[in-house]
Amino acid sequence: MSARRGDRTLCGGIDLGGTKIQAAIVGDDGKVVGDARRATPVSGGPDGVAEQMAEALVEAGTMAGVEPTDLGGVGVGAPGTVDKDGAVSSAANLPDWDGSFPLAEHLSSALDTGVRVGNDVQVATDAEARLGAGRPYKSLLGVFWGTGVGGGLVLDDKPWLGLGAAGEIGHMVVKLGGKRCPCGRRGCMEAYAGRAAMEATARREHDKGEHTDLFKIMEKRGHDRLKSSVWEHALEQGDSMAEKLIGRAVEAIGAAVASAVNLLDVEAVIIGGGIGVRLGEPYVKKIERRMLKNLIVDERPPAFHVASLGDFGGAIGASLLWRPAPES
């Protein structure tokens, strides 16, 4: 692998999440040739996070036999708002990340190579479009169903960012005057479908005396929150509250996807994210069926797929920031 040194066909990608940092060294065919993972530090603020990101990237490089300076560049997928210079703000899931932090500048000087920063969900969507389940399509909607519900758009083979913050499918309104969302607004799709919102609802109903095994399963598996695997096991056991809440989530996602497809008439919808991938094909089918009820051009519905790049999708997508899509 050291033969690749300096030929710049390798790029780095880092997926920055609220709990973990995933770094990868990626070939121009999208193959991961080195990877490393770190926990996102809970203290030390943006400087501490950037330091762990740099270390993870160097470690992934060591596995691939390259130094950061040998790479074509390093891409980062970050939560929150990313400006043109690679500064990151409004990253509510990252510890002590107040105001705007010049992440690209910081990492670039730490790694001595070029760094580009994009939105985490958008780069994951781009990865699915160019290398994953979305490859056959020129336009698609990516829906990442996890703690929240994020979205990304590829239109005419190019990522669509709008003024920088496009893709907020989780905050499309599915119910006027409906449930309060973790974002503070009412009736957002995420208020029904996000894992954080579903956990809050489950706790409230459990405290009120409604039966569920969700929290027993959580404790048995040594978790302190309702991870995707907990929901999966509860569904397998036929837990009625899990069925009810996941049913509502499917309804909300289906309605929001119908709204998005009615507005954009894209060719395909890719469902990813922690819960999306964990529950997989059968639940993607349920979302598709619910969507059809509100789809206006229902004689040619969009194709539905589960995201196919798995855990590395975010890091691979970040590396694509150095491989612009061909002009169409």
Added chain:
Amino acid sequence: MSARRGDRTLCGGIDLGGTKIQAAIVGDDGKVVGDARRATPVSGGPDGVAEQMAEALVEAGTMAGVEPTDLGGVGVGAPGTVDKDGAVSSAANLPDWDGSFPLAEHLSSALDTGVRVGNDVQVATDAEARLGAGRPYKSLLGVFWGTGVGGGLVLDDKPWLGLGAAGEIGHMVVKLGGKRCPCGRRGCMEAYAGRAAMEATARREHDKGEHTDLFKIMEKRGHDRLKSSVWEHALEQGDSMAEKLIGRAVEAIGAAVASAVNLLDVEAVIIGGGIGVRLGEPYVKKIERRMLKNLIVDERPPAFHVASLGDFGGAIGASLLWRPAPES
């Protein structure tokens, strides 16, 4: 004006609506130099409609001093689904328009000039983007609030059509399990905001004994349906049912626009259509305020404007099918 003969700087535009056909001869600056109007024939099917369209265009040409063969081409904005060859189908508002009718081919041979056909709402949006209220912006959403609620998108200075049917903002879901829409689905924005749906609701509530002057105003003005002017007068008189139903419409449009902007992060929203233009600025402000409640990036909301091209917007937009947007 006859000096322009044959120099091809003039194009024709025809806006085909359910009640009227508006033809215009349009200069390359967007100025209308000739116009004519016909009632959409209620019998005779697509052939009869095409004949009236051709006659209207010839009459508009006479006013401008040009023959159809002197024009750079003729564009048509049609309701329903338009395919690449200019055939129109699913035009539910047009009489006896069953199946697909080759409108471009038909008109082209009648007028002996090139004919292109686009979706009526999309061409009106394009007109606002290039010549009207949307000129300062590269990306915008057009919302045409009338009998139904149609939408159009301009992204990166180009119309976004998706697979051909993008822009159906009226059928975005604003209320899971909500009101039945004239399209048959549940919870669509148009079920609350479309003039046809509002009229049906008003009639039902009036028949049940709820007070309103809407139908008295309608009769006094010699109409047989609740036209935009009827709603306007009822609002001016403080009619409580008109206030309630228009209030709900504003809420539904505001929520759907918030959903669309959260997804696309466009720079501007243009509100047009029969009711939109009639109620104008004060109601556009109300829609904007309602939208802000569900806007996720609320520190930089999109600009809101009333459509500025008036009655000729559709015909002008249709003529633009012969003036492609400059490459960005």
